[in-house]
Amino acid sequence: MTNHDDGLPNDPEGIRLMIHALVDGELDAAAALAVERRIAADPQLAAEHARIVALQAAVNRLPRPDVSDAFQARIAAIGMAATAQQAQDKPAEPRQGTPPAQPGLIAPIGGSARRNAETRPSQARVLPRTRRFGSFDWRALAASIVVSAVLASGVTQWVMVNSASDSFAAAVASGHRRSLLAASPIDIVSSDRHTVKPWLDARIGVSPPAPDLAQDGYALIGGRVEVIADRPVPALVYRHREHLITLVAEPQQGGGTTAPDDLSSGGFSLVHWSDGAFSYWAISDMERPELDDFVAHFRKAAV
Amino acid sequence: MLSEKALAERFGEVVLPHLGDALALARWLTGNAADAEDVVQEACVKAHAGIAGYAGGNARAWLLTIVRNTAYTWMSRNRPRGMLAVGDLGDLDEMAAAHGTSQPDEDGPEASLIARADTAALEAAIVALPQPFRETLVLRDINGLSYREIAAMLSVPMGTVMSRLARARGLLVSELGRAP
Numbered sequence: 001m002t003n004h005d006d007g008l009p010n011d012p013e014g015i016r017l018m019i020h021a022l023v024d025g026e027l028d029a030a031a032a033l034a035v036e037r038r039i040a041a042d043p044q045l046a047a048e049h050a051r052i053v054a055l056q057a058a059v060n061r062l063p064r065p066d067v068s069d070a071f072q073a074r075i076a077a078i079g080m081a082a083t084a085q086q087a088q089d090k091p092a093e094p095r096q097g098t099p100p101a102q103p104g105l106i107a108p109i110g111g112s113a114r115r116n117a118e119t120r121p122s123q124a125r126v127l128p129r130t131r132r133f134g135s136f137d138w139r140a141l142a143a144s145i146v147v148s149a150v151l152a153s154g155v156t157q158w159v160m161v162n163s164a165s166d167s168f169a170a171a172v173a174s175g176h177r178r179s180l181l182a183a184s185p186i187d188i189v190s191s192d193r194h195t196v197k198p199w200l201d202a203r204i205g206v207s208p209p210a211p212d213l214a215q216d217g218y219a220l221i222g223g224r225v226e227v228i229a230d231r232p233v234p235a236l237v238y239r240h241r242e243h244l245i246t247l248v249a250e251p252q253q254g255g256g257t258t259a260p261d262d263l264s265s266g267g268f269s270l271v272h273w274s275d276g277a278f279s280y281w282a283i284s285d286m287e288r289p290e291l292d293d294f295v296a297h298f299r300k301a302a303v
Numbered sequence: 304m305l306s307e308k309a310l311a312e313r314f315g316e317v318v319l320p321h322l323g324d325a326l327a328l329a330r331w332l333t334g335n336a337a338d339a340e341d342v343v344q345e346a347c348v349k350a351h352a353g354i355a356g357y358a359g360g361n362a363r364a365w366l367l368t369i370v371r372n373t374a375y376t377w378m379s380r381n382r383p384r385g386m387l388a389v390g391d392l393g394d395l396d397e398m399a400a401a402h403g404t405s406q407p408d409e410d411g412p413e414a415s416l417i418a419r420a421d422t423a424a425l426e427a428a429i430v431a432l433p434q435p436f437r438e439t440l441v442l443r444d445i446n447g448l449s450y451r452e453i454a455a456m457l458s459v460p461m462g463t464v465m466s467r468l469a470r471a472r473g474l475l476v477s478e479l480g481r482a483p
Contacts, residue, residue, distance in 0.1 A: 051476050078347050
């Protein structure tokens with residue numbers, strides 16, 4: 001294979017993943033154009049593309065399970081009947097088995113899903129579709145491939161040696177480290193909290209306070225979504241000189257207020273506190289006193 | 304705090320429109336339609352209990368996450384031997400990474416052959432996929448979730464979603480290409 005100058009992966013495996021992403025509508029216009037050019041120039045890639053398209057169409061034609069009227073009525077009855085007894089008989093959270101479900105805590109995954117054509121017309125779509133944010137930069141895709149490879153090779157070791165009870169903190173730290181490895185530490189680039197908040201709200205239905213602390217030396221530069229303990233949680237990214245600060249805000253349900261607590265370890269400063277609405281985790285490679293200063297400013301501004 | 308009446312209405316808006324998707328996912332995870340109804344019903348009870356925690360956004364992805372978790376709990380309870388050990392997942396991904404995601408290009412069958420594949424052959428090929436590959440393929444090509452939504456649901460990096468999906472499709476293509 002000749003080397004191309006279009007920024008796409010040059011290994012056969014990478015370009016193949018990009019073709020799948022093209023077929024799945026996951027590429028933005030610029031990346032889609034670049035992949036289409038590669039396909040046009042290479043009969044083997046064109047054949048692969050045709051196979052994927054044909055397969056997806058065949059899968060789409062598979063018969064779908066019917067939602068019988070009886071079943072629909074049975075489920076609708078759950079909404080009616082269970083409401084009456086919910087007060088005294090709240091079903092237990094599913095705990096056993098592989099990944100814990102925690103239905104009450106699962107924040108919805110934002111964006112709307114685009115569907116392939118000719119899916120169930122019989123199924124009424126009651127909710128309006130929100131705008132899709134999923135058409136992300138292909139660089140993020142490429143970075144994601146690299147990151148998963150790097151993760152497999154022991155970057156997470158620091159996380160592993162910490163005690164299991166600090167697993168949330170470990171996941172926050174892992175997310176921060178991952179973000180430093182990625183091409184961009186943020187999914188939504190904006191210094192405007194009026195942009196960052198609605199973006200987070202639309203994606204995961206949660207938007208923590210996002211004060212801009214630029215006059216204090218901590219500029220809000222964007223946000224991203226972290227997945228911790230099976231749940232998407234909002235993360236804000238601030239910059240202080242050459243350092244990045246990741247602030248993860250986990251929604252609390254009726255939790256109390258706690259003072260900042262130092263959980264620093266492994267070369268990172270990590271501070272945790274709660275304000276009743278959110279449980280915050282601030283992590284950075286700054287020195288602890290500097291991070292404390294950030295936390296103090298944030299807490300004052302977030303009230 | 305929402306009133307119980309409001310919660311019941313929200314259940315009707317959030318859960319009921321997506322029962323078809325829920326059944327399709329459960330059918331492919333459990334392997335048959337009757338078990339799928341049991342799983343979805345159980346998932347809907349959990350969804351109802353947790354409806355107060357649904358705060359807008361993609362209702363389908365929210366419900367499917369509950370359906371998926373319920374399906375695995377249900378299978379571990381009803382057919383312990385059928386479950387794939389969690390430790391196998393990483394091996395599969397390593398395998399997929401090490402050996403590439405599909406067959407060499409020159410060996411790939413004609414697209415027209417795949418387009419003509421009959422329903423039974425395709426369904427059998429999907430059933431035969433290793434569970435992490437099957438799950439990713441179904442969430443993408445049958446439930447229509449985005450890579451990001453799948454990554455969030457499975458708690459894996461997006462690159463893993465992509466390689467599992469490519470691997471799943473590669474296996475289906477080579478299986479269908481082998482048919483007479």
